[in-house]
Amino acid sequence: MVEVRVENLTKIFDGEVIAVQDVSFKVEERQILTLLGPSGCGKSTILRTIAGFNIPEKGRVLFGDRDVTHLPPQDRYTGMCFQNYAIWPHMSVFKNIEFGLQIREIEEKERKKRVKNALESVRMEEYGERMPNELSGGQQQRVALARALVVNPDVLLLDEPLSNLDAKLRIESRQKIRDLVKEMNLTAIYVTHDQAEALSISDIIAVLDRGHLRQIGTPREVWENPENAFVATFIGEANTINMVATSIDGNSAHLELKDAESGKAHTFKSEYLKGVHLNDKVAVVIRPELMFVSKSKDPTLNQIQAKVRSVMYFGTFERIVAVLPDQTDVVIHRFDQDIPIELNDNIFIHINPKLVYTFGPENL
Ligand SMILES: Nc1ncnc2c1ncn2[C@@H]1O[C@H](COP(=O)(O)OP(=O)(O)OP(=O)(O)O)[C@@H](O)[C@H]1O
Ligand SMILES: [Mg+2]
Structure with a gap:
């Protein structure tokens, strides 16, 4: 059990x-922190630096009070599951898991016991003698996890460990990994580009964009209180609409959208502002499930008009695409299907102003 701190980490490859x-963050004992972001944003690089396979150009990695930045991987007490979990094809499941203990020169009796325990913890006790090509993708993934766990690591590092599994097994495995981390008192750093996976498995999420940390917080914080348009649009499906802030009063603003044909202004209210100043061109981010549809105008509601372009039925909700007066398309997920909505209908979309996430130019 150990706290992990990454301080001002910079990694440059080939000098350019x-x-x-x-990047700086802290993971407390028994917490799971997820590094989340699109392909190429630096997730694996950070994880490999924590494991000791990269030496950073700047910054430090600390395990508790121990500065491990320049320690070789085997002296760090980490267990790592690499991206694509390559397990060695020429070794049995048992040998794959035992290998890390042999390197650490642990005696045979102890090795056998620990491999058995590791196999049990991933429910693979029957499979020790199988070869990797005799296993399903999900079973191979569990072997890779057992291999990371068998060394009794202080810190567990998992790089997209579920990327090759089908949707159902992914959800089960998320829960399993979370339970194991808590049961075994580990500190874990988990990498994924899948926002649903990050929200469900993590205690803390660090959202990355092209090598920069854009927000860090609990899943609820990054979902409900995004700091910038990047985080708001990366976590969950989201509509982005460009408007202008025409008046601001404390934490409330009037936003304007111009009708593409008549030039007439449509106003809309937002009570969620980040870095918004008067007359700024702002990015307004709205989640599809937070938009409600009616067929009539109601001046007491925060409404904007639109015309329906398509309606698709998904069972629990309808996915409506509607075009706003400025010709922006928005996606609405309508769960309450009390009135029928059809193609070319003129509709009014209303949204709670507190959920109209509005970002000024410095918070994009
Ligand atoms: N050994 C290396 N030499 C040169 N460039 C590298 C090396 N490893 C990574 N990079 C570059 O560093 C950046 C970050 O790569 P990284 O592998 O950390 O991304 P990632 O977030 O893990 O992406 P993915 O989701 O695709 O796995 C990329 O631009 C990548 O091309
Ligand atoms: Mg990666």
Whole structure:
């Protein structure tokens, strides 16, 4: 059990590719922190630096009070599951898991016991003698996890460990990994580009964009209180609409959208502002499930008019695409299907102003 701190980490490859820039975060004992972001944003680079396979150009990695930045991987007490979980094809499941203990020169009796325990913890006790090509993708993934766990690591590092599994097994495995981390008192750092996976498995999420940390917080914080348009649109499906802030009063603003044909202004209210100043061109982010549809105008509601372009039925909700007066398309997920909505209908979309996430130019 150990706290992990990453301080001002910068990693540059070949003297020019800045893969990670000035990233800092802390993972407390028994917590799971997820590094989340699109392909190439630096997730694996950070994880490999924590494991000791990269030496950073700047910054430090600390396990508790121990500065491990320049320690070789085997002296760090980490267990790592690499991206694509390559397990060695020429070794049995048992040998794959035992290997890390042999390197650490642990005696045979102890090795056998620990491999058995590791196999049990991933429910693979029957499979020790199988070869990797005799296993399903999900079973191979569990072997890779057992291999990371068998060394009794202080810190567990998992790089997209579920990427090759089908949707159902992914959800089960998320829960399993979370339970194991808590049961075994580990500190874990988990990498994924899948926002649903990040929300469900993590205690803390660090959202990365091109080597920069854009927000860090609990899943609820990053979902409900995004700091910038990048985080708001990366976590969950989201509509982005460009408007202008025409008046601001404390934490409330009037936003304007111009009708593409008549030039007439449509106003809309937002009570969620980040870095918004008067007359700014702002990015307004709205989640599809937070938009409600009616067929009539109601001046007491925060409404905007639109015309329906398509309606698709998904069972629990309808996915409506509607075009706003400025010709922006928005996606609405309508769960309450009390009135029928059809193609070319003129509709009014209303949204709670507190859920109209509005970002000024510095918070994009
Ligand atoms: N060994 C290397 N040499 C040169 N450039 C590298 C090296 N490893 C990574 N990079 C570059 O650093 C950046 C970050 O790569 P990284 O592998 O950390 O991304 P990632 O977030 O893990 O992406 P993915 O989701 O695709 O796995 C990329 O631009 C990548 O091309
Ligand atoms: Mg990666």
